[in-house]
Amino acid sequence: MEDVRRRYLEQIRGGNLSPALAEAFATVPREIFVPDGFHRRDGQWVVPADPEYLPTVYSDDVLVTKLAGDVPISSSSQPSLMAAMIEALDVAPGMRILEIGAGTGYNAALLASLGAVVTTVDVQADVAARARSALARAGIAGVRVEAADGYTGGPPDRYDRIIVTVGVAGISPHWLDRLAPGGRLIVPVAHGGIHPVLDVRPGPLTATVVCAAGFMGAAGPLGARHPHSHPPVAVALDNLEEVSPARWRPALDVDAYRGLWFAAAAWHHRVSHASIPGREQSYFAVLDDSGAGGAVVLADGAILAAGPEAERCVAVGTALSDRWWSLNRPPIRAWRIGFAQVGDPATPIWSPNSWTLATAAEDPAPPEA
Structure with a gap:
């Protein structure tokens, strides 16, 4: 023992x-x-x-x-x-x-x-x-x-x-009412199909990222969809084909890939979590409007795609990846988050609605072709 x-x-x-x-x-x-x-x-x-x-x-x-x-x-x-x-x-x-x-x-x-x-x-x-x-x-x-x-x-x-x-869509106003002056909240808030853990400070409500994470989602008002919600998680995208080859050598490590994922979800409303049959790893995808097709960006920069809107989703995934590289690959902790009140007026929540880069990553190297 x-x-x-x-x-x-x-x-x-x-x-x-x-x-x-x-x-x-x-x-x-x-x-x-x-x-x-x-x-x-x-x-x-x-x-x-x-x-x-x-x-x-x-x-x-x-x-x-x-x-x-x-x-x-x-x-x-x-x-x-x-x-x-x-x-x-x-x-x-x-x-x-x-x-x-x-x-x-x-x-x-x-x-x-x-x-x-x-x-x-x-x-x-x-x-x-x-x-x-x-x-x-x-x-x-x-x-x-x-x-x-x-x-x-x-x-x-x-x-x-x-x-x-538990993974939530936003911050309950009731929590803020219970927080003593100088207090803080540590909360996993939905973002791009996962639940990054946020360090939330009141007055005005702002947050930084503690770490990437995935949690079981809450029910009721804490899990309600709202205008800032990303698409629901794609359980599995089938019939994917490689449409863009690997671009990055070596491939991104876990922390860097999470940084790319977070940035992509901050910049585009169709980014979410997707799984690929036969692979254990989680991936981020740009999903089409049906949620059953789209483009998956892998850690080496290759892009797999399927569905009638594949070409558009691939273009978005490529542009998001290029933007992240051009900003020196910011990690998730480089972001500062703002909030807005959303949801049912009877049971509102404070949901992230703005994402600002406060620092840049130190690695300026461009991706290899």
């Missing part, structure tokens, strides 16, 4: 954990929060009696704990992503923290281990009950679990920090 925990910390430490957060990950028993088992990323259900149970629990991977059909609706998030979000939250002992999306309760337990006083809410009453039970079994004090609508924010208390662990 000691070796398993040590490897676990080594995986998470890629994000340069603070000593306090490293201690929290080392001491809070993750297995207590998935006592009935979980679905691995490949869909296999793993239970405590299985040999791979503990090695998978103590891996840097998401553990899905509840499905609606084939769609995940509750989980324990990828630990390195949890770590990045908690570090961005800048927690100090005694801080009051509101968490939207209780999940298994593990994230709230980590926050409490840092000395925070946590209120975590989940719209699913059964999920909230299991999280409450797991926190009690783990002996974690300082966490209140409420079954409540995340849009409203649950009990009308004041908080120094708010962290959201």
